[in-house]
Structures are given as C-alpha cells and as structure tokens.
Amino acid sequence: MTGPLVSQAIPRSPRGAGPETSPLLPPPLKWAGGKRWQVPHLRPLWEEHAGRRLVEPFCGGLAVTLGLRPARALLNDINPHVISFYRWLKRGLRIDLAMRNEERLYYAHRARFNELLAAGRADERETAALFYYLNRTGYNGLCRFNKCGKFNVPFGCYTKINYLRDFSDYVGVLRKWEFMSNDFESVPLKVDDFIYADPPYDVEFRSYTKDGFAWEDQVRTAEWLSHHRGPVILVNMATDRIRKVYRSLGYQLKFLEAPRMISCTGNRTPVKEVLALRNI
Ligand SMILES: C[S@@+](CC[C@H](N)C(=O)[O-])C[C@H]1O[C@@H](n2cnc3c(N)ncnc32)[C@H](O)[C@@H]1O
Numbered sequence: 621m622t623g624p625l626v627s628q629a630i631p632r633s634p635r636g637a638g639p640e641t642s643p644l645l646p647p648p649l650k651w652a653g654g655k656r657w658q659v660p661h662l663r664p665l666w667e668e669h670a671g672r673r674l675v676e677p678f679c680g681g682l683a684v685t686l687g688l689r690p691a692r693a694l695l696n697d698i699n700p701h702v703i704s705f706y707r708w709l710k711r712g713l714r715i716d717l718a719m720r721n722e723e724r725l726y727y728a729h730r731a732r733f734n735e736l737l738a739a740g741r742a743d744e745r746e747t748a749a750l751f752y753y754l755n756r757t758g759y760n761g762l763c764r765f766n767k768c769g770k771f772n773v774p775f776g777c778y779t780k781i782n783y784l785r786d787f788s789d790y791v792g793v794l795r796k797w798e799f800m801s802n803d804f805e806s807v808p809l810k811v812d813d814f815i816y817a818d819p820p821y822d823v824e825f826r827s828y829t830k831d832g833f834a835w836e837d838q839v840r841t842a843e844w845l846s847h848h849r850g851p852v853i854l855v856n857m858a859t860d861r862i863r864k865v866y867r868s869l870g871y872q873l874k875f876l877e878a879p880r881m882i883s884c885t886g887n888r889t890p891v892k893e894v895l896a897l898r899n900i
Contacts, residue, residue: 650761651681659687871896
C-alpha cells in the first residue's frame with residue numbers, strides 16, 4: 621500500500637448533510653500518539669467497507685474516526701475523562717467558563733477539576749469543560765494523575781492557544797457514534813465490524829509503556845483481533861517483537877514512516893510504524 625504522507629483535500633459539502641458528507645472536523649483535544657497523519661493511508665482501505673460500523677477500541681484523540689467519518693461507530697478508551705468529554709460533545713457542549721492561557725487560571729481550574737472528581741462528579745458538563753481547558757492549556761496535552769488520583773499536569777507555556785466554546789458542529793457527526801470506557805477486550809464486537817486498533821506503542825526492552833500497557837497487553841490485543849472475522853487494521857511501532865507476533869498470528873504487514881517529530885532531546889529519528897491487516 622502506498623499513499624501520501626500529507627493530508628488529502630476532502631471536498632466540503634453543505635452543513636446539515638449526514639456525517640459521511642458533512643465538513644471535516646478537527647480532533648478537539650491534543651492527544652499523545654494521535655494518528656491524524658495516517659488518515660490518507662487508511663482512507664482507501666476504509667472506502668471498500670464504508671457501510672460498516674467502525675470500531676476503535678483505543679480511540680484516544682479520535683483523529684482517525686473524525687478523519688474517516690463513518691456513519692456508525694463504537695469508540696472506546698480506558699480513559700474515562702476523554703470518553704465523558706465526547707459524550708458531552710454529542711450533546712452539543714458549550715463552554716462558558718473563563719478560558720485564558722494564564723498560569724494562575726490554569727492552576728485554579730486544575731484544582732476545581734480535582735475537586736469535582738473527588739466529589740464523584742466526573743461525568744458532569746463542568747468537568748468535561750474543565751478537561752478541555754486543561755488539555756489545551758497544560759503541558760503537551762498530557763493526561764496524568766498522581767497516586768491519589770489527582771490530575772497533576774503542569775501549565776504548558778504555549779505562546780498562543782485557540783479555545784473553542786461552541787462544539788455544536790460535532791453534534792451531527794457524532795449522532796450515531798457510541799462511546800464506552802473500559803479495557804479493550806470488553807468492547808462488544810459484531811462479526812462485520814471494521815476495526816482500527818491503535819494501542820499505546822510497544823516500547824522494546826521495557827515491559828510497560830508509560831500508560832501501564834504491558835507486553836502481555838500487546839499480545840492480548842493481537843490475539844483478540846486475530847479472532848475477528850471482519851476487516852482489522854492494527855497499528856503499532858514496528859519493533860522486532862511486534863513484527864514477530866503479528867506475523868505469527870497471520871496478519872499481513874505494511875510499513876509506514878511516521879512524520880518526523882522533534883522530541884525534547886532534539887532526536888529527529890523517524891518512527892517506523894506497522895499496519896497489520898486482516899480480512900481487508
Ligand atoms: C496511541 S493512543 C490512541 C490514539 C488515537 N488513535 C488518536 O489518533 O488519537 C492509545 C490509547 O489507548 C488507551 N488505552 C490504554 N490502555 C487501554 C486499554 N487496556 N483498553 C482500552 N484503551 C486503552 C489510552 O488511554 C490511549 O488513549
């Protein structure tokens with residue numbers, strides 16, 4: 621499979637059309653490991669199956685589903701805050717709290733977010749609005765909690781941040797998308813679902829990634845999807861052990877180079893990614 625590494629222009633169509641034809645919307649959150657850059661490579665594979673339900677067991681920042689715009693989708697992530705935010709998007713979230721790129725305001729909103737979590741109010745609209753603000757304003761869009769369950773990401777020091785207050789454009793697109801928050805293996809798959817699975821990267825020579833996703837979880841993901849009878853795309857960092865496991869389970873492997881990232885250490889080495897395909 622070959623394809624451009626840059627986004628393809630998608631013709632825009634009038635508002636009010638169905639989710640497949642309405643204007644392309646950007647992922648509303650910053651999310652580590654976002655795969656927006658893969659959409660041009662995935663589109664030709666998806667188009668063959670576009671009538672199916674799209675399932676993302678690790679949906680994260682939603683970049684792929686928003687890029688492919690299926691009419692029906694089942695989207696899961698173990699992070700309950702991101703899923704609660706999407707459920708509010710579906711209901712036409714409007715944010716009325718103060719949103720400015722200011723350190724004092726950031727820490728005040730972070731304290732309020734933690735207060736709401738401690739009070740068992742994680743699913744409320746105010747909590748979702750604060751989550752959005754913290755995600756845009758905090759360091760690298762990280763979502764990290766301390767041992768006491770408190771969100772502890774520091775202020776991000778960006779030069780400029782664009783905040784969105786009115787998310788009503790997302791309502792029509794998300795109308796037939798369902799959301800759940802659980803371990804990926806609890807996702808109730810239907811035989812003809814199209815699955816795009818993007819687990820946390822395998823980091824070779826370490827048993828756990830920073831998200832607590834162990835090597836056993838990588839194997840569990842690959843085995844779980846190897847039983848699915850519909851189309852599957854499983855993506856990962858192309859480490860030796862990942863290639864070996866995916867090949868041994870009968871996946872067909874394609875390789876892509878992720879766009880170069882400049883890390884904080886100045887390392888610009890491109891990451892080699894694998895797309896493991898079956899029933900496509
Ligand atoms: C690489 S990110 C997905 C990024 C997404 N494809 C995008 O473009 O934004 C991996 C996601 O897996 C989620 N995750 C980690 N462990 C999980 C588990 N056991 N079950 C479901 N989701 C999990 C993380 O919260 C994270 O959002």
